Amino acid sequence: MNVAILLYDRMTALDAIGPYDVLRRLPGAEVSFVAQRPGPKRAEGGLSLVAERALSEMPSPEIVVVPGGSGQSALMDDETLHAWLRAAHETSIWTTSVCTGSLILAAAGLLEAKRATSYWLALEKLGELGADVLQERVVFDGKVVTAAGVSAGIDMALALAARIAGDQIAQAIQLAIEYDPRPPFAAGSPQKAPAEVVELLRARSRFADGR
Amino acid sequence: MNVAILLYDRMTALDAIGPYDVLRRLPGAEVSFVAQRPGPKRAEGGLSLVAERALSEMPSPEIVVVPGGSGQSALMDDETLHAWLRAAHETSIWTTSVCTGSLILAAAGLLEAKRATSYWLALEKLGELGADVLQERVVFDGKVVTAAGVSAGIDMALALAARIAGDQIAQAIQLAIEYDPRPPFAAGSPQKAPAEVVELLRARSRFADGR
Numbered sequence: 141m142n143v144a145i146l147l148y149d150r151m152t153a154l155d156a157i158g159p160y161d162v163l164r165r166l167p168g169a170e171v172s173f174v175a176q177r178p179g180p181k182r183a184e185g186g187l188s189l190v191a192e193r194a195l196s197e198m199p200s201p202e203i204v205v206v207p208g209g210s211g212q213s214a215l216m217d218d219e220t221l222h223a224w225l226r227a228a229h230e231t232s233i234w235t236t237s238v239c240t241g242s243l244i245l246a247a248a249g250l251l252e253a254k255r256a257t258s259y260w261l262a263l264e265k266l267g268e269l270g271a272d273v274l275q276e277r278v279v280f281d282g283k284v285v286t287a288a289g290v291s292a293g294i295d296m297a298l299a300l301a302a303r304i305a306g307d308q309i310a311q312a313i314q315l316a317i318e319y320d321p322r323p324p325f326a327a328g329s330p331q332k333a334p335a336e337v338v339e340l341l342r343a344r345s346r347f348a349d350g351r
Numbered sequence: 352m353n354v355a356i357l358l359y360d361r362m363t364a365l366d367a368i369g370p371y372d373v374l375r376r377l378p379g380a381e382v383s384f385v386a387q388r389p390g391p392k393r394a395e396g397g398l399s400l401v402a403e404r405a406l407s408e409m410p411s412p413e414i415v416v417v418p419g420g421s422g423q424s425a426l427m428d429d430e431t432l433h434a435w436l437r438a439a440h441e442t443s444i445w446t447t448s449v450c451t452g453s454l455i456l457a458a459a460g461l462l463e464a465k466r467a468t469s470y471w472l473a474l475e476k477l478g479e480l481g482a483d484v485l486q487e488r489v490v491f492d493g494k495v496v497t498a499a500g501v502s503a504g505i506d507m508a509l510a511l512a513a514r515i516a517g518d519q520i521a522q523a524i525q526l527a528i529e530y531d532p533r534p535p536f537a538a539g540s541p542q543k544a545p546a547e548v549v550e551l552l553r554a555r556s557r558f559a560d561g562r
Binding site: 152153154157158160161164171173180184185186187188189190192239259260277278288289290291292294295298299302307308310311312314315316317318319320321322323324325327328329330332333334336337338340341 | 503
């Protein structure tokens with residue numbers, strides 16, 4: 141099972157690493173980090189993650205993972221990337237995204253009338269791009285799987301692991317990453333978080349001005 | 352607030368990236384990835400993360416984060432690293448670990464009679480190294496904060512964010528990473544997981560033979 145995780149500048153590292161540290165534990169999985177040009181990509185906050193393969197070296201991954209992050213906006217018109225995504229999607233077993241990665245899938249034309257989700261502040265934008273938007277943690281529509289913001293990539297990858305390798309292996313992976321979460325607050329979704337916290341993020345969102 | 356996250360070969364990427372994508376969002380935080388020798392470090396599974404600074408360039412971080420992973424065992428006798436950790440701990444505000452990173456802190460002599468935790472399969476080893484072991488998600492003992500396995504670094508970092516910057520900012524960070532977890536199974540701890548899944552991991556644990 142070949143997994144290609146897209147890297148790009150100003151992505152959110154956790155969007156990629158959550159799924160990575162789950163999917164790489166699948167029996168037989170081989171995970172590659174890909175980018176238009178191989179080399180270090182600078183995630184939000186300054187960390188460099190190394191993409192070892194060019195998109196062109198990996199035309200037919202069985203799983204595609206597209207992370208989000210503020211650099212996503214620079215990829216909305218990237219025809220080379222979109223063409224790679226469309227071609228990869230033709231033969232993929234699963235085409236997936238985390239957070240605003242779904243906006244890139246949508247821009248490539250892959251979410252037209254598909255049920256999909258995204259980071260909570262990007263859901264409106266996702267709808268404008270033609271998806272049938274659901275505000276859920278993980279959304280499956282055929283072979284397209286989209287996750288909500290950042291940390292939702294872990295839940296998505298575990299759900300995917302269960303579909304691919306069965307419940308017991310997915311449970312073993314969950315136990316191997318000791319994923320028994322205890323968030324310190326009920327603040328992880330706009331429905332649960334205090335209204336002033338929701339407004340704080342909404343006010344400084346890069347989607348607030350329709351980008 | 353200067354944060355130093357240790358990188359090394361065969362670390363678990365998520366151990367470092369969970370805390371990274373939380374702590375870097377703290378107002379005024381500056382996160383650096385450090386290693387004995389700067390350059391790319393190859394995490395478990397093959398991903399390279401780039402350490403941009405040498406330990407010697409960062410003698411007094413305010414927060415130290417030590418991730419775990421199978422490469423931890425190679426650092427148990429690393430006197431240069433231990434000396435850096437002891438010196439950093441003298442002036443740090445918080446000295447922290449995720450997963451088997453606590454074994455490294457213990458080997459450096461920083462957990463003697465301290466309440467601490469680790470990856471569930473490493474708790475016995477942690478006790479042998481002199482810590483007062485608790486099987487909890489996140490353990491605070493003074494300025495020493497240790498987290499359980501891999502994904503527990505997210506919970507630890509959010510708890511730390513609340514202590515450092517207050518509940519509202521921690522809640523805003525939690526909402527920014529949309530951390531409203533929905534694990535697909537009740538399998539994230541040895542108490543909750545099916546017995547055969549626990550045994551599966553125990554049987555292939557590198558701690559099974561006392562390493």
